[in-house]
Amino acid sequence: MEAPQSKEGGGEAVAPAQQESPQPECAEEQQQLPNLEKKQRCRFDGQETKASKFITSNASDFSDPVYKEIAITNGCINRMSKEELRAKLSEFKLETRGVKDVLKKRLKNYYKKQKLMLKESSWADSYYDYICIIDFEATCEEGNPPEFIHEIIEFPVVLLNTHTLEIEDTFQQYVRPEINTQLSDFCMNLTGITQDQVDRADTFPQVLKKVIDWMKLKELGTKYKYCVLTDGSWDMSKFLNIQCQLSRLKYPSFAKKWINIRKSYGNFYKRKRKRTQSGEQQTTAGVGRKWDMCCKRKSVQAAGR
Helix, strand or coil, rough: HHHHHHHCCCCCCCCCCCCCCCCCCCCHHHHHCCCCCEEECCCCCCCCCHCCCCCCCCCCHCCCCCHHHHHHHHHHHCCCCCHHHHHHHCCCCCCCCHHHHHHHHHHHHHHHHHHHHHHHHHHHHHHHEEEEECCCCECCCCCCCCCCCCCEEEEEEEEEEEEEEEEEEEEEEEEEECCCCCCCCCHHHHCCCCCCHHHCCCCCHHHHHHHHHHHHCCCHHHHHHHHEECCCCCHHHHHHHHHHCCCCCCHHHHHHHCCEEHCCCCCCCCCCCCCCCCCCECCCCCCCCCCCCCHHHHHHHHCCC
């Protein structure tokens, strides 16, 4: 499950959030339509006028008010003449060729995208103040045999302020595995983590307690709303789940719901997710080298902007 969870006390819960990444606001959003008919007028900001009140709906008909705004705007576009459609498309520097139905569809798609982008830009302020970006490293072997037990060997968290899009703090601890205590050459080459680093590290229960204490210190879930974000579902649904069972720990409440940025990005931009023969999502270029915390921070900042 990718949606972040509701705020609770104790620094372990997160606030509700939407799945897709925030997008910049569009200046054209507040412009109004020209006269459509002699006594009828609509607004492209999605608000109803006296002439458009017949386009109404119960709240239950829409999952979010933005979709009612889109429906109202679509009604306005449907009543435009071909000349008005071309004029509005030209105003937004869009293609003006085509039959009337094509022009209407083009303009509807444009306004739908802009309204959703505008809505996304307000979600960050409405739902959470911080994003905790988590990307575990775990023990592994070449070929990923199904009987192999994965143990978390690094617990990194990047704290992103959604209002400034700046990294405010980080948490990073290596974790000592207790079942497969010796890292394979494949694992060390893939993650960049050495045997000495995990040998000197704390066990997972100790590290998890430090993470929760760090989140409490940052007043996450008490003073500030926050959510957890991961690059894929494996971090929480597989690695953390398995590790908590191995360590005989209760699964932490802050990790019960999260934002899957890989899925959100793919859905928003209509990109297919690549998979390897084993069914796992394909890793980025540079396999055999660790994608360190600095790179992660820069990538998240670039995506957020």
